[in-house]
Amino acid sequence: MRRSLLAVAVLTAALAGCNREAPSAPANAQDGAAATAPSPADAAFAELSKRYLDEVMALSPVSATQIGDHRFDAEVDDLSAAGRQAGLDFNRRYLAELGAIDFDKLSRENRVDALILRNQLEYGIWDTEVMQSWAWDPQTYSGLAGGAIYGLMAREFAPMPERLKSATQRMEKIPTILAQARENLDPARVPPTHARTVAAQNKGVLALIETFITPNADQLQGQDRARLDAAVETLRAAVEEHQAWLDGTLVPNAKGEFRIGAEKYDQKLKFALNSSLSRQDIRQRAEAELTRIRDEMYTVAQTVLEGRDGAPETPAQPTEDQRQAAIEAAMEVAYADRPGRDEVVEYARHTLDVATDFVRKHDLVTVPNDPVKIILMPEFQRGVAAAYCDSPGPLDKGLDTYYAISPIPDDWTDAQVDSFLREYNKHMLHVLTIHEAMPGHYLEGAHSVNHPSTLRAVFRSGPFAEGWAVYTERMMADAGYADGDPLFRLMQLKFYARAVANAILDQGIHVDNWTKEQALDLMVRQTFQQQSEAEGKWTRAQLSSTQLATYFVGAQEHFDARKAAEAARGEAFNLKQYHDDMLAQGAPPVRFARQLMLNEDIQ
Incomplete structure (x- = not known):
């Protein structure tokens, strides 16, 4: 599993970006002279891309840090109603501008980028308006709160004192994120599993403080150190307050349905995977592949079990029960070769x-x-x-x-x-x-x-x-x-x-x-x-x-x-x-x- 850099940003409809220029000309040699003289469509897309990537970061500062643009390291995302509306307006504006460009006149490389950008803009709008994760998924807020600190402290992209100052300002703002969660989430729509999971994870933010902040706090002095200490104490109190709400209000009253249904699933699948395979294609291929895999596993199991005392029968044409027993027995051989608990x-x-x-x-x-x-x-x-x-x-x-x-x-x-x-x-x-x-x-x-x-x-x-x-x-x-x-x-x-x-x-x-x-x-x-x-x-x-x-x-x-x-x-x-x-x-x-x-x- 690759930890997604865009998980937080998708939910706020500000997906990520940076302040470097996108390529203004195609990278493929087959595009010939266009590499030195971009078409008007390529020039328009390059200019749009540059503006988009430069502006989007202010809407998702936590993702900006993860991407590597550190202009907004002291800020956090705004998940209030006003913040969500700003994200919607931003995406609609850029979607309209993108629609004015003739994709058929773009280079092959830029056409790919334009199609990717269009998909992500539409995805952000759909998620905010239709999926509405902000109203029922508390992971939206816990992930943002944890990521705000982790993204700053996990890697040495800047000197520790500089990152501690940014972390101080973010810790001062995390209580607002938690308050927005309490304001936005409707317990009747929150699935019980989501509520219980976030209730168990909530204090993980404090573990980040103990791991990254406290051991390095002495690198700040004077007013900077005093402000950091105050921010830590304020955050501790805010996390405790939020924990009380999670345990006392959200978990007992979480009644939502975690299944999203066929209509939303198909829509989300199109946006999230951007694949040529439909839900029906995926199911058909997966079921056929599972049958093939089990046949191959049985063949390997025959090799593993050959000559072993007490091994089950492995006939050339096994019944389903014989196949199951043989594969399970072969796996037991692998399971026996394992590391210790602490190894x-x-x-x-x-x-x-x-x-x-x-x-x-x-x-x-x-x-x-x-x-x-x-x-x-x-x-x-x-x-x-x-x-x-x-x-x-x-x-x-x-x-x-x-x-x-x-x-x-x-x-x-x-x-x-x-x-x-x-x-x-x-x-x-x-x-x-x-x-x-x-x-x-x-x-x-x-x-x-x-x-x-x-x-x-x-x-x-x-x-x-x-x-x-x-x-x-x-x-x-x-x-x-x-x-x-x-x-x-x-x-x-x-x-x-x-x-x-x-x-x-x-x-x-x-x-x-x-x-x-x-x-x-x-x-x-x-x-x-x-x-x-x-x-x-x-x-x-x-x-x-x-x-x-x-x-x-x-x-x-x-x-x-x-x-x-x-x-x-x-x-x-x-x-x-x-x-x-x-x-x-x-x-x-x-x-x-x-x-x-x-x-x-x-x-």
Whole structure:
């Protein structure tokens, strides 16, 4: 899972940006003379892009910090009615200006950027007016409050005293964010799971203070230090006040429906994924792929179980029960090889070294020297996923990428810990590292940030990023990672089955009104997830919609793009060159990357 830089901004209809110029001319050599003499349409779009990217930051200062524009580091987003209206007016104004440009006369590169911008402007308007997350999703506010501090303090983009001064001013404003949450949220519309989750996360903001602010507070002196101390105390009181409201008002009265229904789901899917695949296409392909995966897992299980005492029968034509028993038995072999409770992070560090060496040795894709660090997931981010990749913003050059892993909670029972470590055994941790770091999210981010279009960088596609990470899991296995160890292949297939199940689960819950029992059957029995993982995914599926589909949809489009490139290039196809070319596109929706690479129509 790649932590989205745009999550907060989407909700305020100010999606992100920066103050650098967008390219005024196309980057493709095939555009010829236009590279030195842009058309009037290209010139108009470049001017619009520059203004948009320069102005949008004031509407979403927290996202601006994450992107790497630090002009508004002392400010926070305004989620009041007036702030939402300002975002709507801004998006409508730029949508009208964009509509006046003849897309057919734009260069291919600029046409892609214009289509991406139009989609995001329409998405922002739709989210504010139709989805109305501000009225029923308390995560909107908790994520903003935590991100306001984390974005300033997690990376050394400026000297610590400077960042502490900005953090002081933001801490003074966070109580307003919490007050806006109490003003805007309608408990009757807030789903119970959302209320309980945010109530549990609320004090994570204070954990950020203890982690980042308190240990460094002595770097400020005099009035600056006094103001910081006062801001911390004011924030502590505001968090406690908000906690009392969450526990006493929101949680007891949260009666909303977390399922968003078919109409909103289809609309959000179109905006959020910007894919060529419809909901029906996704479901059909996912169900067919799940059948294929289970067949392949059975074949691998036959290899794992061969000659083992007490192993179940593995006939060439198994019944469904025989297939299930064989795969489960083979997985038990992998589950037995697991790290200790306190060894997960250290073993993940080892897997990062192994994966990096393998990619370089087999020359699969260019590996830059950008730093990546494994860290414990910040408390305010926990509860959604076991790990994520947190890349620096496109303007924060040379800063660390974080591969964040959620530690096992201290209050977990032995049974919960056992379930977690079975799921994240040593073989699965290799797969997780491939997905999150090398050559998955970390490597993709390190390449994509070099694309000249800043607009494309700040609107980077979730399906491109997540799909690439899933694609690399299979690509590494096919290349012989782990010396072809069948237990690694089994875990890779299991992890891929999770991605497939995510797409089915997302629709099943939000469109087909699945019960928890139906969801757990898909996750635990059909795709072999541990109970703790499945329980967590059930919660995550309630807390979000369409995001779970990005893994499968993006992967399918990446697999399709590679097949098309192999067919087009024939014997001249080179895998490393293909990967480098794909990552050089700047992470637009995969269909646009494919169209640019293969000179297909942009649509």
